[in-house]
Amino acid sequence: LKPDLKTRYLGLDLKNPFVAGPCPLTGDLESLEALEEAGAAAVVLPSLFEEQIEHEELEAHRLLEFGIESFAEALDFLPELGTFNSGPENYARLVVRARERLSIPVIASINGHSPGGWVRYARRLEDAGADALELNAYFVPTNPQMSAAEVEKRYLDLVAGVRAQVRLPLAVKLGPYFTALPHFAGALKEAGADGLVLFNRYLHPDIDLDTLEVVPRLELSRSLEMRLPLRWIAILHGRIPLSLAATGGVHEAGDAVKLVLAGADVLMLASTLLQHGCPRLTRLRNGFAAWLEEKEYRSVEQAKGSMSRNHCPDPGAFERANYMKALVSYTGRLV
Numbered sequence: 001l002k003p004d005l006k007t008r009y010l011g012l013d014l015k016n017p018f019v020a021g022p023c024p025l026t027g028d029l030e031s032l033e034a035l036e037e038a039g040a041a042a043v044v045l046p047s048l049f050e051e052q053i054e055h056e057e058l059e060a061h062r063l064l065e066f067g068i069e070s071f072a073e074a075l076d077f078l079p080e081l082g083t084f085n086s087g088p089e090n091y092a093r094l095v096v097r098a099r100e101r102l103s104i105p106v107i108a109s110i111n112g113h114s115p116g117g118w119v120r121y122a123r124r125l126e127d128a129g130a131d132a133l134e135l136n137a138y139f140v141p142t143n144p145q146m147s148a149a150e151v152e153k154r155y156l157d158l159v160a161g162v163r164a165q166v167r168l169p170l171a172v173k174l175g176p177y178f179t180a181l182p183h184f185a186g187a188l189k190e191a192g193a194d195g196l197v198l199f200n201r202y203l204h205p206d207i208d209l210d211t212l213e214v215v216p217r218l219e220l221s222r223s224l225e226m227r228l229p230l231r232w233i234a235i236l237h238g239r240i241p242l243s244l245a246a247t248g249g250v251h252e253a254g255d256a257v258k259l260v261l262a263g264a265d266v267l268m269l270a271s272t273l274l275q276h277g278c279p280r281l282t283r284l285r286n287g288f289a290a291w292l293e294e295k296e297y298r299s300v301e302q303a304k305g306s307m308s309r310n311h312c313p314d315p316g317a318f319e320r321a322n323y324m325k326a327l328v329s330y331t332g333r334l335v
């Protein structure tokens with residue numbers, strides 16, 4: 001009997017847990033179609049950045065000011081504002097087109113770091129027909145005066161601000177650097193989140209030794225990285241009523257299986273698709289289904305979370321005690 005691959009994420013019924021995560025492939029209509037063809041259950045579009053939105057607001061404001069000073073000219077000018085060729089408007093168009101061309105859910109993504117007027121663009125994306133919204137919250141605290149509680153509050157205000165704008169299901173994509181993630185996850189739920197996407201993979205800047213410049217370096221992930229979401233999804237599963245998406249290091253079918261056993265509702269793929277192309281998704285989905293079948297799981301729902309901290313025979317394995325075992329497994333002894 002073939003296992004039932006259906007899963008639920010953010011209240012959406014998905015045909016399997018494989019989602020194309022935000023990356024350049026999901027920003028292009030042709031590759032979006034190829035991803036659907038390959039079996040993706042949903043797609044997350046690349047993020048629209050707070051800076052892009054604010055830039056447009058500034059430009060629009062300038063035009064309006066100009067308009068007030070010379071009213072006659074403004075009359076000719078203002079109608080064009082509606083079709084202003086801008087980041088947010090282009091993005092909303094991408095949402096509309098993706099919805100027209102695909103039959104799977106289309107999740108829009110906004111990247112933001114500060115609460116502000118820009119969050120009302122979330123509604124624009126809801127109006128454009130997005131099935132859900134992912135808030136890619138990226139904030140690197142550098143101020144020594146700012147406490148962990150203040151950092152968390154900033155995220156919570158951001159989530160509450162977006163939630164006040166939309167009724168759409170809302171996922172929050174977080175970085176891994178939180179002191180007390182389970183508590184914070186509960187607070188995010190209270191602020192209006194429906195799910196977490198774990199984790200945002202920060203791009204750490206590098207120093208170019210020839211030019212002595214700080215440069216961004218984009219490198220694709222490796223399978224090993226999935227252990228980070230694996231641990232935290234296993235710890236969170238079944239304890240806070242939030243959907244859980246795993247992102248980071250899913251390259252093989254086995255990576256996907258492990259994350260679902262830990263409790264992930266969906267797996268988001270980026271690097272492996274960029275490396276091998278959209279058909280890679282079919283291969284992962286088939287390998288995943290074959291594993292479930294071989295181990296006689298009837299469904300994804302049956303497998304989901306069966307190795308989470310709540311359910312696995314050795315919950316301590318996800319905690320610190322494991323460190324000693326790991327050391328012994330590496331060196332063959334403790335010291």
Ligand SMILES: Cc1cc2nc3c(=O)[nH]c(=O)nc-3n(C[C@H](O)[C@H](O)[C@H](O)COP(=O)(O)O)c2cc1C
Nearest residue numbers: 021022023046047136201221247248249269270271
């Ligand atoms: C080229 C590239 C562009 C990306 N753009 C976005 C983005 O716009 N928004 C976002 O939330 N994540 C973005 N990501 C992060 C991925 O969605 C994903 O979370 C991360 O790469 C880890 O997953 P992976 O190991 O499958 O690559 C991007 C990743 C890559 C490699």
